[in-house]
Amino acid sequence: MHALREVGVEVPEHTLTAVTGPSGSGKSTFLQCAAGLDRPTAGVVRLGGRVISGMKERGLSRLRRTHIGFVFQSFNLLPALTVQQNVLLPLRLDGRPRDPARARELLARVGLEGREGARPGRLSGGQQQRVAIARALITEPDVVFADEPTGSLDQETGAGIMDLLREAVDRQGATVVLVTHDPSVTARADRVLRLAHGRLVQDSWAGTGTVAAGGVPRDAAAVAGGGPVR
Known part of the structure; x- marks a missing residue:
């Protein structure tokens, strides 16, 4: 089966794009190909004008550390680390100075003030999701990819997370691409x-x-082509 076929999209900088569709429609595959986590079997993926679909893993890892934040649907927190250590992990992996004050600020913004020393196993699914969001934002990345970032959250908390993501776009100049089922x-x-x-x-x-796929509305850009992704 083809997870993706003939999907040609250009996402402009400093915008928030939501990817929707029924389960199994290719949303997560689209997100992971765009972030360089999956490799398409055909077609090209560019990030900031740079072709990443053919890059070696070491270069991709460096690119993700320095320019990309990713919120996984399964959170992917390290159980042996505290909440604050999980949030600071991208800085540590990239060799940057750790910034505990920034980590505490982000955790407070996602409603986890006072839980910095807890282990992920002591948190609910929704709380773990918020840690993952704080971790994705700690490096102030150029692009944030988020797979169902509000999926495990109540309406009020989800609205606060969207405030944070909109702020990343509107004030910090980031580009956000997220998968969601939430209207x-x-x-x-x-x-x-x-x-x-x-x-x-x-x-x-x-x-x-x-507009139907293939039409380009005013001020929008589309990239034609893109072969099947298996």
């Missing part, structure tokens, strides 16, 4: 991409309405 999340996106059966079937921009 309240898509309502705050600049652009919504809808996938079905591995294909892009809808592309809508805030204020321009919805």
Whole structure:
């Protein structure tokens, strides 16, 4: 089966893009290919004008450490580390000075003030998800990819997370691409991409309405091509 087929998309800088669609439509595969975590069997992935789909793993790892934040659907926290140590881990791996004050600030923003010393196993699924979001933002990355970042959260907490992601775009100049099933999340996106059966079937921009895949609304850009991803 083809996880993705003929998906050609260009995501402009400093925007928040939501990727939607039914389960099995290719959303997570799209996100992981865009972040360099999966390699497409055909087609090209570029990040900041640089082709990353053919890069060696060492170069990809360096690129992810320095320019990308990723929120995994399964969180991927290290159980032996405390909450604060998990958040600071990207800085440690990249050889940068650790910034405990920034980690505490982010944890407070996601509602986990006072839980810095806890281990992930002592947290609920929603709390672990918020740690993963703080970890993705600690390096102030150019691009944040997030797979269902509000999926385990109540409505109020989810709204706070969206405030944080919008702030990363609007104030810090980051680019955010996230997968979601939540209409309240898509309502705050600049652009919504809808996938079905591995294909892009809808592309809508805030204020321009919805266009079928292949149409390009005003001020939007699309990259044609892209072969199947197996």
